[in-house]
Amino acid sequence: MIELPFELTLREISQICEGKIFQPRNDSQSSDELKIKYLSLDTREQVSECLFVPIKGSRFDGHDFIEEAQKKGAKATIFSDYEKIKKLNLSIPCIFVEDTKEAFLKLSSYIRKRVNPLVIAVGGSAGKTTTKELIYFMLNCSGLSVHKSKKSFNNEIGVSISMSSLKKDTEIAVFEIGTSSLGEIEKLTKFVEPDFGVLVSYGKEHLEGLRSPEFILKEETYLTDFVAGKDGAVFINIGIEELKDYFLRLNFHKKVGFLMPLQKNQKKISKEKFFGFIEPELLKMPRFDFVLVYPCNVSRKFETEFGIYVSFSGEKKEFHIRTNLAPHFGSNLASALSVFIFFFHYVKGENFERIINERIQKINFFDFKNESSRFNVFDLGKFVVVDDSYNSNPLSLSALFYSAGFQKGKKVFVIGDMLELGEFSATEHLKIGEVADMYLEKDSSFFFISGEFEKYMEEGLRRKGFQVSVFKKNDELFESLRKIDFDFIFFKASRARKFDLIARDFINNFKPS
Structure with missing residues (x-):
């Protein structure tokens, strides 16, 4: 069940979805002003008092469960299959649309625009969910009203569910967007319209649908290209060669690099040598904001103390963070720190010392809980x-x-x-x-x-x-x-x-x- 941030009448939903309301048989009273606060896409979950949205999938057609939804107390339903609906004995109002999935996307897009939070989209070949969770955790610890996508909900339906369940007072929304075929990132990015774009990683994934590493790079960087095009802010893992080259080519000033290179025997490398991983051409840039993370100590339970070196607006700061994260999550931590510092420094106008000492250093990172089966x-x-x-x-x-x-x-x-x-x-x-x-x-x-x-x-x-x-x-x-x-x-x-x-x-x- 999805709780909407505000009530909508059936008439409003019909207009948003470009549909037409059908009254139940033998009911002459208009249902146009029927108030809807909840949506349901699945009759196995709570349906009572919901508007049922039957989605056609590869294995099931939600239209086959409309009668069940009615029996379980649904207030109304959307539908697109007229032949199926006319065979049913329905006593609830219906909204006819061309495509139920597209109707759901339109409704969730309307909600996103009406709530109007700052939207952060996280993409990349691996590490999206952990990064999304860390960004949410850090911002939430700072007293902001933050919303996040559930689990790994990173396709059209998953993102739509997350957008539909925004709260009325949501200040920041963090969404994960994924891909398994060419064009998915473009469609999702245009749908979400992010203000911040985070590119966590690049590597071989979903090659059956994306065909080659070159296509993967093109697919993943659409997110940051889009955000740069609308004058947002982009955050890119410059510890990966291909993304570092892309970062250098990106002619845009509101960009932050972050890195924690996975090098052989890196645990034996001194802090000073870590700075050798930052390319000289990056350091020559007129404005180069970056976050560098390196693991210092690791416990038997993989609790890691990370050294952090940050540079924003020419100001530099070094500090340490103790976490319950394994060493390889350092790049996820670096990306979350990049977003966090940029937001409070450039958007909120806070000084560097306050962000580090009064915000980051007061977060208990041992309270962070990652999604299940992720290390x-x-x-x-x-x-x-x-x-x-x-x-x-x-x-x-x-x-x-x-x-x-x-x-x-x-x-x-x-x-x-x-x-x-x-x-x-x-x-x-x-x-x-x-x-x-x-x-x-x-x-x-x-x-x-x-x-x-x-x-x-x-x-x-x-x-x-x-x-x-x-x-x-x-x-x-x-x-x-x-x-x-x-x-x-x-x-x-x-x-x-x-x-x-x-x-x-x-x-x-x-x-x-």
Whole structure:
């Protein structure tokens, strides 16, 4: 159920959606002024007192559930399939539209414009949800009325749900936008109309739909091009070569660079050497605002103390933040800090010292809670379990290995397929061995692999001298694990492989020998 920020009459909704109201049979009384405060897209959730919006999907047609919605107390419904609706015995008013999905988009767009918050859109190949959550967390801790998209709601319907549920007093809205095919970012960006655009990362993802890395870059940078075109503010990860080059080419002054490069043995690099990662041509720019993050200390539970170096309007400041974030989340933290400092410095006009000392330093980052299955850490005493099974692609898997490399002790990696890589699938699974070799010690790292591309993973890992076993069932995996000692175990795969269930089974049922 979606609660709207204000009541709308059926007549107003009909006008917004460019539809036509149909009265229920045998009811001559007009329903035009019927007040609507709630929407529902799913009869499995609360429908009572809602306007039901039946969306046609790839597997289900919401029109097939209109009668059920009526039985459960829906006040009215939208529809586009006239042939289906005329066969139903309805006693609630209906709004006929050309397309129910487009009608929902129009309604949510109307709500976004009427509430009129400052809108922050977060895009990139990986790390969008964590960055969105961090931006929300920091701004919310500062007493602002902030709204965020739920979970990983980053497609048209997901973003529309998030926009429709804005509060009347929302000052800032943080939305995540994603893509799996060309043109999606353009459509979502034009729909959301963001004031700030955050480009968290760039890497190989959804190559079945996006065809090549070059197309991915073009797709992802549409967000920041759009925001720059409307004189907003853009925040770009300049720790990634392709995005750094894009940052330099972007002829726009309200841009902030942030970085935490994932380099081999980075934990051994001094703070001074981190500044070597900032290209000289960036430092020569007349105005170069940036946030640099580097991990200092990492606990057994992957709680990281980060060093922060920031430069805004020529003012520079260095400080430290203790967090419950793993080291590789440093780039997400850098992006959130960039947005936070820019907002309070340039939009609110606060001085640099106040932002750092009175705002950032007073936030308890241990209160931050990430979405489930995103590097969730469970200390079970004898060993630590890390469930990072929400999704996997070359960029996020590299980040996992990077953080794991900070820990001493024996490590087990339970790894599954990285999906939607298209023609690059075999190559990228072969490369897992090369990436692991950048951050992990061979004599203390054990791999258990499973999936469609397991032979490529196995070949790539064995080439680099890693110990590898293939498993088919959980019992088989657990039996093998009982034969070895380990201090850490990591679970990682694309969401469709359901490694979250393996991780849960392990946490609940695994008994060491």
